Amino acid sequence: MDPKPRILKVGELTGLILMAIGLILSKITNLAYSLTITGAATLILTPILVLTFVVYEELRRKYMMNVIKGLIAIIIITLSLILNLLSP
């Protein structure tokens, strides 16, 4: 069975639930912001995780051109993430 739809559904739902709890608790506790940011990060990482899984599947099928294309995309996204985290 293809796990990609499940990863997408679980990622979306987890992200949304964490963000919603964060929103509800935002008036009560400082922990709320951590929950909200974790939810947002989960949401952002979900399609990237699916892409990583796609690359893994292509690697198993030995479609090396597809693996290279997928890896290029993952490297571009990772570099953007690192640059954003490092910049003030």
Add this chain to the structure above:
Amino acid sequence: MNIMEFILLFMGALGIGFASAIGGIGGGSLMVPYMVLILKYNVRTAIASSLMTIIATSCSASSIYFEKKLVNIDIALILIPTTVLGAIIGSYTNLSLPQSIVKKMLGLVLIIIAFMILIKPLLFREATIKGTANYKYFDESLGKYIVYGARNRTLAAILAIISGVMSGMFGVGGGVIMVPIMALIMGIPIKVAVATSSFIIGLNAATGSITYLAKGITHLEVVTALILGIIPGAILGAKTMSKLKPRAVQIAFSIIIAYSGIKLIM
């Protein structure tokens, strides 16, 4: 965020999700003008929030398309590297330009989107030209497998950067560019183009969102309210779809989007 603001965002997103599902159009091109023109958010916040909302809608849609095996991974992997690069370029360009210019450029892009929606049926009339038949998908409405191919891969990969820039810079999904690239330039069937584009759009939005989130521009409370509204709206819209004429909704959509574009430019 106060209760009234939450309700306005939630209800707006509910309506946009509903209309988007009926018209078969991404919600970003309505979400940003709604936030800027009606709720008076600054344009950068609206773009960043819309982009994060698109990730959620893309996850919902592409999970269904993956289940139906409509997403073509080969095609997606041709377009993804350039389109994510475009999303990064778009988000940085947005941050480096003054808001007033971004607002005017967004207005222009919305007018183009409105025009593209209007000519959609004409655009895809010749969209089933086939290349070398390497792929197949099961068409539920026809009850048989459709064999198809993909051509002009390099040209499509280069053009996909436009879709990425649009997504990262203006907070719209970019499907309005991505689907024609796949259907008209690569010659792949429209159903596969829509499904594959929905997955790519999510990646685009995620890449663009990293920049906005890291710079503290994304208002996560606003995003939560929007996602909570747009998902049930889209489900409701999908259920009502058969009772309404999608073309009439598309025409209404393009008029509203064009009007919003003009208002943003003025």
